[in-house]
Amino acid sequence: MDSRPLTSLYARLSTTHWPEPPPALSVQIEGEALELWWAYNKALSHTLLTDDLEHQLFGSYGRLPSFALKVAAMMAALDWPETQNKPIVGMRHMVRALGFSEECRVSLHRTCRMVAATDTDALEQRILQQIGRLEPIGATMRDLYRALHLKAHDIESTLGNLEKVGLVTNATQQLTGKGSRPTLRYHLVSE
Numbered sequence: 001m002d003s004r005p006l007t008s009l010y011a012r013l014s015t016t017h018w019p020e021p022p023p024a025l026s027v028q029i030e031g032e033a034l035e036l037w038w039a040y041n042k043a044l045s046h047t048l049l050t051d052d053l054e055h056q057l058f059g060s061y062g063r064l065p066s067f068a069l070k071v072a073a074m075m076a077a078l079d080w081p082e083t084q085n086k087p088i089v090g091m092r093h094m095v096r097a098l099g100f101s102e103e104c105r106v107s108l109h110r111t112c113r114m115v116a117a118t119d120t121d122a123l124e125q126r127i128l129q130q131i132g133r134l135e136p137i138g139a140t141m142r143d144l145y146r147a148l149h150l151k152a153h154d155i156e157s158t159l160g161n162l163e164k165v166g167l168v169t170n171a172t173q174q175l176t177g178k179g180s181r182p183t184l185r186y187h188l189v190s191e
Contacts, residue, residue, distance in 0.1 A: 005078040012080070027073045027087045033094035037072070040098050041065035060108050064101050072097035123150075123158050128167065131186050138171065138185030159186060 016022040029037070044061050053061065072094045076087040130147045131139045139147075144155050162168040169189050172182045 009077055009080060025086060027076060027089060029072075029089040029094075030091065033072070033089050033091050036091065036094050036098065037065065037069060040068060040101075054112050056112060057108055060105075064105060067104070068094075068097045068101035071100055120158070120161075123154065124162060124167075127155065127158055127162065128188065131168065131188055135188060138173075138187040140183055140185055144186075 013025075014023055044064055048061065072089045073087065075093040075096060076089040079093070080087040126148055127144060130144055134143060141152070141155070141159075144159075145152060148155065159168060163170065166189055168186050170184050170186050173185050
């Protein structure tokens with residue numbers, strides 16, 4: 001990897017002396033590059049940032065346009081010719097920066113899917129373990145609510161998935177007492 005652009009940039013930046021901050025440098029953005037950035041910003045904040053998006057991604061979607069602008073400015077600084085008094089962000093810098101930002105956005109979605117899958121797997125294992133502890137009688141929905149301290153909806157949907165894949169079955173147990181209602185019990189499917 002060629003380190004000359006980084007070395008050249010370092011030599012052009014003014015030195016700092018503690019505790020004084022370094023002087024700020026301005027960066028110019030060409031018109032087309034700025035229009036492209038505004039379109040990206042609008043797409044993320046007005047078109048893609050909807051109620052359908054996982055709430056964990058809202059903050060990241062809000063920061064991606066600024067991130068892309070910073071990356072474009074860094075690329076322009078590395079390409080900063082000696083003849084100019086400030087870096088100029090052109091279309092090539094902005095296009096590469098937006099491409100990098102989009103790769104990050106895809107990675108965010110992939111990470112959310114992986115976390116959700118891990119959470120689902122963990123809940124399935126907890127439910128299977130709890131049912132296994134109560135075998136041969138099996139577990140009622142109430143047994144699972146109390147033992148796992150979770151919302152009914154989460155347990156019911158996960159139990160439904162476990163039944164679909166054939167790991168759990170349910171059976172109605174008729175109680176013999178007068179006025180007693182039948183109880184639905186969940187059992188592990190033995191292979």
